Amino acid sequence: MNESTSGAGSSESRIDLHTAEGTALQAVSHEDAGWSGDALEREERSSLQRIQGLETGISREEGVDVEYRRVRLERVVLVGLWSEGSASQAEDSLRELAALAETAGSKVLDGLIQRRALPDPATYLGSGKAHELADLVASLEADTVIADSELAPSQRRALEDIVKVKVIDRTALILDIFARHAKSREGKAQVELAQLEYLLPRLRGWGDSMSRQAGGRVAAGAGIGSRGPGETQLELDRRRIRTRMAKLRRDIKRMGPARQQQRAERRRAATPSAVVVGYTNAGKSSLLNRLTGAGVLVENALFATLDPTVRRTQTASGREYTLADTVGFVRQLPTQLVEAFRSTLEEAGEADVLVHVVDASHHDPVGQVKAVRKVLAEVPGTREAREIVVLSKSDLADPVDLAALRSRFPGSIAVSCFTGEGIEELRAAIEEALPQPEIEIAAVVPYSAGALLSRIHDDGELLAPVEYRGEGVFVHARVSADIEAAMRRGGMLSPAETK
Numbered sequence: 245m246n247e248s249t250s251g252a253g254s255s256e257s258r259i260d261l262h263t264a265e266g267t268a269l270q271a272v273s274h275e276d277a278g279w280s281g282d283a284l285e286r287e288e289r290s291s292l293q294r295i296q297g298l299e300t301g302i303s304r305e306e307g308v309d310v311e312y313r314r315v316r317l318e319r320v321v322l323v324g325l326w327s328e329g330s331a332s333q334a335e336d337s338l339r340e341l342a343a344l345a346e347t348a349g350s351k352v353l354d355g356l357i358q359r360r361a362l363p364d365p366a367t368y369l370g371s372g373k374a375h376e377l378a379d380l381v382a383s384l385e386a387d388t389v390i391a392d393s394e395l396a397p398s399q400r401r402a403l404e405d406i407v408k409v410k411v412i413d414r415t416a417l418i419l420d421i422f423a424r425h426a427k428s429r430e431g432k433a434q435v436e437l438a439q440l441e442y443l444l445p446r447l448r449g450w451g452d453s454m455s456r457q458a459g460g461r462v463a464a465g466a467g468i469g470s471r472g473p474g475e476t477q478l479e480l481d482r483r484r485i486r487t488r489m490a491k492l493r494r495d496i497k498r499m500g501p502a503r504q505q506q507r508a509e510r511r512r513a514a515t516p517s518a519v520v521v522g523y524t525n526a527g528k529s530s531l532l533n534r535l536t537g538a539g540v541l542v543e544n545a546l547f548a549t550l551d552p553t554v555r556r557t558q559t560a561s562g563r564e565y566t567l568a569d570t571v572g573f574v575r576q577l578p579t580q581l582v583e584a585f586r587s588t589l590e591e592a593g594e595a596d597v598l599v600h601v602v603d604a605s606h607h608d609p610v611g612q613v614k615a616v617r618k619v620l621a622e623v624p625g626t627r628e629a630r631e632i633v634v635l636s637k638s639d640l641a642d643p644v645d646l647a648a649l650r651s652r653f654p655g656s657i658a659v660s661c662f663t664g665e666g667i668e669e670l671r672a673a674i675e676e677a678l679p680q681p682e683i684e685i686a687a688v689v690p691y692s693a694g695a696l697l698s699r700i701h702d703d704g705e706l707l708a709p710v711e712y713r714g715e716g717v718f719v720h721a722r723v724s725a726d727i728e729a730a731m732r733r734g735g736m737l738s739p740a741e742t743k
C-alpha cells in the first residue's frame with residue numbers, strides 16, 4: 245500500500261488505486277470462450293462510452309462541428325472519509341469507487357481519504373483539506389471530483405466552488421452507470437425515474453430560495469398564487485420534471501403486470517427455479533452462460549447486467565428448471581435505485597434455490613457476502629430458499645484464500661467458468677437443492693396425451709423405466725400436485741392409484 249501521510253496528525257492518506265489487487269477492475273484477459281456473452285453488445289457499450297463528452301457539452305442545436313466536440317475521457321480524483329471501521333475498509337470503499345468510476349469510462353488519477361468522525365456540513369471535507377484537494381486537482385489537471393458518499397446539494401456546490409471543477413457523488417455515479425447499461429424498456433424507465441428523483445432537489449439557481457419563500461407563504465396561508473407570472477425558469481423545470489416522473493411511474497406500473505404474469509405462469513407450471521445472486525462483477529452472468537449457454541453479456545465492469553435474464557435448463561437427470569441472472573449488489577446502493585432493483589429482488593424472493601456467487605479472487609469476499617445477505621434479508625421469501633454459495637474465479641484465487649472460504653462457507657463449491665472446474669459439481673448441487681416432486685403415481689398415460697407425458701418427464705422424477713403398452717405408456721413416477729391433478733382430470737388416475 246502506498247500510503248503517504250501529509251501534515252501533522254496524519255488525518256489524510258493517499259491511496260494507490262492501481263497496484264493493489266482487487267477492486268479497481270482486474271485486468272483479466274481471456275479468450276472468448278463462449279461463456280463471455282455477447283461481443284457485439286460489449287462493443288456497443290464501449291462505443292457508447294467513447295462519445296460521452298457529447299451529452300454534457302454544447303447543445304446540438306448550436307451546430308458545433310464534430311471535430312470540436314472531441315471525446316474527452318473524464319479525469320477524476322476520488323475523495324472519501326474514514327469515519328468508522330478500519331483504515332483498510334475505508335480504502336476498500338475508495339477502491340470500489342475507483343472501479344465504479346472506471347466502469348463509467350473515467351480515468352482515475354488519484355484518491356484521497358480524510359480521517360474525520362463526521363462530514364463537514366458545509367464542504368464535506370474539512371475546508372483545509374478541501375483546499376489541498378483543489379491543489380491536487382489543479383496539479384493533475386483533473387476535471388472531476390467524485391465523493392464516496394452522497395453529498396447534500398449545498399455541500400456539493402460549496403466543494404465545487406473550492407476545487408473549481410465538477411463534483412459528483414457516489415449516487416450520481418451509480419445512477420450514470422445504470423443509465424448506460426439499462427436495456428429493457430422497464431429498466432430504462434426505472435433508471436430515468438431514479439435519476440430525476442435525484443436531480444429534483446439539486447437543480448441550482450437563484451430561483452431556489454424564491455420558491456422556498458413562496459412555499460412558506462402559501463403554507464402560512466398568505467394565499468399568493470405560486471404559479472403566477474413570476475414563475476421562474478427553475479420552477480418550470482421542476483414542473484416539467486415532475487410531470488415526466490408521473491408519466492414514468494404510470495408506464496412502469498403498466499409494464500409490471502407482464503413480468504408478474506410470466507412469473508405466475510412459471511409458478512403454475514410448477515417449474516422449479518434457481519436465481520443467481522451476488523455482488524456486482526462476481527461472475528454471475530458468466531456462470532449463467534456456462535450452465536445454460538445463454539449468451540448473456542459478460543464484462544469486466546460493475547453492473548454489466550441490469551435486466552434479469554431467465555433461461556430454462558435441465559438437470560443431469562432431465563428435470564427442467566429455470567435459472568435467472570440478476571443485477572449485482574453493491575454497498576450503499578442509492579435509495580432511488582432500490583425501486584429499480586425490485587424486479588430482481590422479487591425474482592429472488594420466489595426462487596426455490598439461490599445460487600450465491602462470490603468472487604473468491606476478490607480481497608474481501610466475506611464483506612461482499614454480508615452486503616448481499618443484508619439486502620436479501622429484506623426480501624420476503626428468500627429465507628425459505630436454499631442457498632448454494634459458489635466461490636467463483638477459482639482459477640484466479642489464491643489457493644489458501646480459497647481453502648479458508650470453503651471452511652467459512654460449508655457446502656460451498658469452488659468454480660471457474662474459465663477452466664470449467666466445479667461446474668458439474670455445481671449442477672449436481674442445484675439438482676439436489678431443487679424441491680422434489682412429491683406425489684407418487686403409477687398409471688397408464690394414453691398415447692394421445694403426449695404433452696402430459698413430456699411434462700412428467702421434464703418436471704417429475706421417474707421411479708422406474710416407462711413401459712409401452714397397448715393402451716398407452718405405463719409410468720411410475722413422482723410428480724407435482726398440478727401434474728397429478730391433470731392426470732386425474734384426464735381420468736388416468738383413480739384414488740387407488742395414488743400412493
Ligand SMILES: Nc1nc2c(ncn2[C@@H]2O[C@H](COP(=O)(O)OP(=O)(O)OP(=O)(O)O)[C@@H](O)[C@H]2O)c(=O)[nH]1
Nearest residue numbers: 524525526527528529530543544547548549572661
Ligand atoms: N478468470 C476468471 N474470470 C472470470 C470468471 N468468471 C467471470 N470472470 C470475469 O469476471 C468479470 C465479471 O463477470 P460477469 O459474469 O460479467 O459478472 P457479473 O456478476 O454478471 O457482473 P455484473 O452483471 O456487472 O454484476 C468478467 O471480466 C469475466 O470475464 C472465472 O471463472 N475466471
Ligand SMILES: [Mg+2]
Nearest residue numbers: 528529548549
Ligand atoms: Mg452480469
